[in-house]
Amino acid sequence: MSKLVVLVEDEVNIAEAIRFLLGQEGWRVETLANGSGAVEVIRKASPDLVMLDVMLPGKSGFEILDELRGDPAMETLPVLMLTARGQSRDRAMAEKAGVSRFMTKPFSNSEMLDAVRDLIAS
Amino acid sequence: MVSLNQLVAVCLMYVAGLFIVAFAAERAALRGQGGWLLRSPLVYTLSLSIYCTAWTFYGAVGYAARSGLEYVTIYLGPSLVMIGWWWGLRRLVRIGRSHRVTSIADLISSRYGKSNTLAIVVTVMAVIGVTPYIALQLQSVILSLSIFAAADVPLAEAGGDVINRGQAALWVAAGLTLFTVLFGTRNLNVNERHHGVVIAIAVEAVVKLLALVAVGIYVIWGLAGGLSETLARIDASDIGQWEVQGSRWAALTVLSGAALLCLPRMFQVMVVENDDERQLQIASWAFPLYMMLMSLFVVPIAVVGLDLMPEGANPDLFVLSLPLSQGQNGLAMLSFLGGFSSATSMVIVATLALSTMVSNHIVMPIWLAFRRDGATQSGDVRNIVILARRLSIFCVVGLGYLYYRASGGSGALAAIGTISFGGVAQFLPAMLGGVLWRGATRAGALCGLGTGFVLWVFTMLLPSFGADVALSSATLESGLWGLAWLRPEALFGIAGIDPTVHAVVWSLALNTLVFVVVSLFSFPAPLERLQGAQFVNVFDHSGPARGWTASVAGSEDLMIMAQRILGATEAQAFFAREAERQGHGQRLPEPTPRFVQALERELAASVGAATAHAMVAQIVGGASVSVQDLLAVADESAQMLEYSSQLETKSRELTETAAQLRAANEKLTQLSLQKDSFLSQISHELRTPMTSIRSFSEILRDAPDLTDADKNRYATIIHSETIRLTRLLDDLLDLSVLENGQVTLNQREGNLRDLLDLAVTTAQAGATRPLEVLRDPQAEDITLTSDLDRLVQVFINLVTNARKYCAADQPQLVISPQVTAQGLVIDFVDNGHGIDAGSEALIFEKFSRITGEGDGAGLGLAICREIMCRLGGEISFLGNVPGTAFRVQLPQSVLAPPARDTGPAVGPVVGADTRS
Incomplete structure (x- = not known):
């Protein structure tokens, strides 16, 4: 059974790149471009990993993460956060909200894949 | 015998x-x-x-x-x-x-x-x-x-x-x-x-x-x-x-x-x-x-x-x-x-x-x-002074003799003595007050002395000559002008006191009272204050009051004057002493404030302070009290009150400065926040396309078995993201230039219709989703003078926005120009869903993208606002119409040379009537 990753990313090109890369690893990727319905979708899909952009239309990545961590069922769900705003403040906020891993865009494909592998393995 | x-x-x-x-x-x-x-x-x-x-x-x-x-x-x-x-x-x-x-x-x-x-x-x-x-x-x-x-x-x-x-x-x-x-x-x-x-x-x-x-x-x-x-x-x-x-x-x-x-x-x-x-x-x-x-x-x-x-x-x-x-x-x-x-x-x-x-x-x-020619030009002042003094001696003794002859040698000795004592005792308040009280002022001293003197003359001196000599017996009996309270020996109706006691008490008491009251309500001149400090605190600083500001006084002039008052030998000795103290042996001393002050003091010993002051002032000229002098006076803690007005001013200035600093600090903090958020947004806008570029270029490099179609597709993505990056950088530079006011406007004359034609064509180029633009060519026939390239840039932006964000099934944009009293107004109204009321204030800010859609960095409208500002007009969002409506306003000056009459200037400004 292949692993399921939910990717919340509004930039179509980035989403396509990630989908391609994860697909090559044999994982299924479910992509969302909007933040507002994301929590519901994730809850239903109960994925092995969630990849979150921070700046999303509708709802920000932080808010989504907050809601996920508030749900006991998804407390331990691995969340990889990707952001184009690379300031340390954002990293601190993400860590406070309970992120599993935080990556700054642009990332190297291999690093991203390593992170995903790590998170799914743990 | x-x-x-x-x-x-x-x-x-x-x-x-x-x-x-x-x-x-x-x-x-x-x-x-x-x-x-x-x-x-x-x-x-x-x-x-x-x-x-x-x-x-x-x-x-x-x-x-x-x-x-x-x-x-x-x-x-x-x-x-x-x-x-x-x-x-x-x-x-x-x-x-x-x-x-x-x-x-x-x-x-x-x-x-x-x-x-x-x-x-x-x-x-x-x-x-x-x-x-x-x-x-x-x-x-x-x-x-x-x-x-x-x-x-x-x-x-x-x-x-x-x-x-x-x-x-x-x-x-x-x-x-x-x-x-x-x-x-x-x-x-x-x-x-x-x-x-x-x-x-x-x-x-x-x-x-x-x-x-x-x-x-x-x-x-x-x-x-x-x-x-x-x-x-x-x-x-x-x-x-x-x-x-x-x-x-x-x-x-x-x-x-x-x-x-x-x-x-x-x-x-x-x-x-x-x-x-x-x-x-x-x-x-x-x-x-x-x-x-x-x-x-x-x-x-x-x-x-x-x-x-x-x-x-x-x-x-x-x-x-x-x-x-x-x-x-x-x-x-x-x-x-x-x-x-x-x-x-x-x-x-x-x-x-x-x-x-x-x-x-x-x-x-x-x-x-x-x-009038002053102390330096005149003859030997020394002789004049001595002559004046000798004449004065003659006059004083002569007066005494005349008084003796006039009074006929009458009266008991003691009575005359007491009267004389009463007269000079009137100096007491002014003298003691001056020596002990810094608040004493010249006006107070003058009024006090005057009051005491008049009372002394009226109650002591004149009555002493006896009735009907200086004062009529009627005045003695019933007061001056028949006013009972003005009886010389029973002022204010208080009778039955010994005449001497009466006179002494009234004259000294009223003298003191007037002196104190007037002093309290009058303000001393700077020199007065300085002297007051010197007198009252004579033991604290025996050094003389520094009076003269460093000045243009010629030492020669001072020398000439000093010789004439002090005598040649003494003046030369004094000048030589001063020169030695200043450290240049044979020459004349510099007219430093200290030297001039010492000289004035030396002269004062001969001719009195006021005269010496006047003489030195004739040569030195100008103000005699420097700020340092006043500050020296202010050093004394007892004087803090007197200087409270200065302190208040200072404190007010400090408060103002503090407020300005606070405001500046707030502004800086705000600017710093804006800068942070700007950098953060720039970072985001730059990193986003770079993420795609990096990712896909790595894929192209690392994935061995990609189809040609995929390769082509990924290369296209990289290409378009690169263009997006370039455009972003262009916009940023453009905005930076506009904001810094470094832009030079290229004023040209042109026709509005041509400008709009160009804008619409450019904005529609390569569009996948066509936008219907409704225009009124007749109304657009307006000649205007402005930086036309910049103006077109604004138009392109507005049309492009409408094309991109108009959510209607059949997107339409109405462009309606109008000439009003204030100038030229051009409205751009589309049939989309408009903008949330809450977002209206934000749309012109940098990086403000209301919707998450589109590939713009959110700089377009910010650039438009800056351009319109430079062109002397403005761009605004019209909230009270269906759809999204922007209004571009240009000042009257762009219409000169006069535009052709384009019909009634009044009418629905907002594009309600659409013409094709």
Whole structure:
């Protein structure tokens, strides 16, 4: 059974790149471009990993993460956060909200894949 | 019997002796010898004894015979002041020395900002107050002479009036004038002590004490028959039991104490002639001792005189007539010399003091005012000053003589003395206030002095002439102009008080009250404040007040002036000393503030503070108080209140500065936040396309088995993201240039229709989703002058936005231009869903993308706003129409040269009517 990753990313090109890369690893990727319905979708899909952009239309990545961590069922769900705003403040906020891993865009494909592998393995 | 001629001969010998003593003292002082004697506290104390004039020598006995022990007040007041207020006298002396004060008028004028008005007022008051006193001395000499004349039997037998009183008085006056001129105006610098005069006075003081004591001893042991007999006689007489009136005692004690401080002659010997403050220390007990000795035998002489002398004999002359009646010619002669000494020493010093005041404060200022060319151009000022002083001496003695002639030598001696004391006592509030209270002002001093003087004249001087002489009896009875509360001897309806007490209390009380009140409500001039600080805190900083600002004063001019006042040798010595201190040997000293100040002080010793100030001001010119001076004054904590206004200003300025700093800080903080958020957004906008580029380029590099279609597709993505990046950078640079105002506008003339054509074409190019643009070519036919490229950039942006974000199924954009009174208005209205009310304020901000859609960085509208701002117009969002509506406004100026009439300017501005 292949692993399921939910990717919340509004930039179509980035989403396509990630989908391609994860697909090559044999994982299924479910992509969302909007933040507002994301929590519901994730809850239903109960994925092995969630990849979150921070700046999303509708709802920000932080808010989504907050809601996920508030749900006991998804407390331990691995969340990889990707952001184009690379300031340390954002990293601190993400860590406070309970992120599993935080990556700054642009990332190297291999690093991203390593992170995903790590998170799914743990 | 002593013949009158013998007496005159003895008198002349005595005077000649005095001349010799004075001359010897001058010579000794000049050669620097005999300093131990000239500067001895003993001489100083003896010179103070000019307080005891003929009034006290003769008058005290008469006073005792008339009013009993009341005469003691005359000695009590000064003794109390000397003993009890020693520190205050020391303060006066210190001020006098450090400010080189020449007279009491100079002291008061100097304290209140070197005001010459004040000096003149004090001088005039002093002359009026002291003239009767001088007359009194002449009178006493003549009276005593006439006693001898009456006893001179052969002369009396020769017939009629034994002595021509007027002529005798004239001779006495002339002699006194000569002496004063000779020894009083020998040197110009008043502060350089008149050693001759002082020594002569000291000798006279010894003579009068000896005379009185001798008469006293003779009376007790020669006439009364011993001490116990005398005491018995005193007990038996009325004097011993005389009822003492408390208020009169207090008033007279205060008056005589005040006189010690305020009498010009006392000020002269106590302050001006003082060599050393330590002299005062000895004098503080020695002078009261002298006074005690002087008063010791007054009562016995009075009692025995009343017993032995025939009824109607003048008790004022008991000291003289008692030994004479007993045939004690030698003693009588000594007694006469004592009285003569008292009178002459008083007249000499009083005249000296008054003439200094008159010449320094009245003659010299008038002379200076007439010499408009200033002190440097005139002749030898030295001679002028000395001449002025000599003339003043003549005038003062002459006035005394005239008063004597006019008053006809009437009135008891003591009464005239009290009146004189009352007059000069009016200086007391201004003087003490000036020395002790920094709040005292010139206006206060002037008003106080004026009030006291007027009251003194009205309640004391004028009534003393008797009814219907100066004041009509009607005025005395029912008050001035019939106003009962203006009765000279019962002011404000308070009657039943002793006239002297009444006059002293009212004049001094109202004087003080007016002085204090006016001082409190008036504001001192800077110089006044400075002097006030110097006077009140004389012990804190003995250094002189710095007065002159460094200035353009030519040293040569100052030198010329100084030579003319100080004398060539002394001036050169002074300048050389100053030059050496400044460290350039032979040349003239620089006119530093310190030097000019020292010079002014040196001159002040010759011509008085006000005159010296005026003379230096003529050369130096300009303001005399610098900010540093004022700040120096401000150093004293006691003065903090006075400077509160400055501090308030400062504090207000500081508060303002603090507020400005706070505002600036807030702005900086805000800017810093904006910068952070701007950088954060830039970062985001740059990283997003770079993420795709990096990711896909890595895929292209690393994935071996990609189809050509995929490769092509990924390369296209990379390409488009690169373009997106470039566009973003272009926009950022564009915005930066616009915001910094570095943009140069390229003004051209063009037709609006052409501009819109270009914009629509550009914006629609390559569009996948066509936008229908509705226009009105006729209305668009407007010629305008502006930076057309920039304007088109705005239009393109608006059309592109409509194309991108209009959410309608059939997107439409209506462009409707209108010419209004304000200029050109072009509305862009689409049929989309508009913008949330909350977002309206944000749309023109950088990076504000309302929807998450589109590939713009959110800089377009920010750029549009900047461009419109540069073009003198504006772009705004219209919230009250369906769809998204933007309005571009351009000022009237773009329409010149005049546009063709495009129909009615009024109408629905917002594009409700759409034309194709």
